[in-house]
Amino acid sequence: MPFALATITGCSMTDKRSDEISSAGTSTSSDASDVMEKLSSGIYDLIGVKGKASDSHPGVMDCPGKDAKTYFRIFHPWSFYPASAGDLDLAMKRLKVELPRHGWKIVEYGPDTxxxxxxxxxxxxxxxxxxxxxVQMSKNDPxxxxxxxxxxxxxxxxxxxxxxF
Incomplete structure (x- = not known):
């Protein structure tokens, strides 16, 4: 898990003048968690194929190089299981097309090692x-x-x- 979290801080998430992670503003952990759940829900809607999402909740992690008592990040891990295994490719292809249409910049795409x-x-x-x-996990069961x-x-x-939490 820590490796996956480190890899999603692509170029837009960092301040172009430094290696620091961008500020997301001021919020309580609870309110920020609600924002991440809504963002995840929006991504779920973009998948556009029938299936089911896992029931998971956001968590809190530190901001590198910042005081852990006053700065934090929210992470929300979840999974999507298509109703038909054959729809997994379609779900990923839809995300590759739809995410940029909704304000997301793809910074990496392709097979892992x-x-x-x-x-x-x-x-x-x-x-x-x-x-x-x-991550599209085609060989998982399911x-x-x-x-x-x-x-x-x-x-x-x-x-x-x-x-x-």
Missing amino acids: SKNKNINLTADNSGKKAGVSI PKLSLTVVSGCYKVPDGEKVER
Whole structure:
């Protein structure tokens, strides 16, 4: 999991003047979590094939190089299982076309180095200050798309602390 999270901070998620992850603004962990769930829901809608999403919830992680008591990122890992295994390719192809139409910039697309040669799609949305990593796992039983949506760095409001969940 840590490797997948590190790979979805493509070029739009970073400040062009430094290697720091973009600021996503000020928010409580709970409110930022709600934003990531809505973003994941929007990606689910773009898949456009019948299937089922896993029931998972966002979590909180640190922002590299920032005070963990006041800065955080939200990550939301989930999976999509198509109703028909044959629809898995279609789901990934739709995401490759639809994500850019909805503000996402694809920064990586192609097979990984695993023996299964899983197709990986990484995209950033600078407007939403988020990135998504999608892995097409055709050889899994059942076949699935594995998705992780990650926010930029949030700062908690003055006087509050980062909630961990």
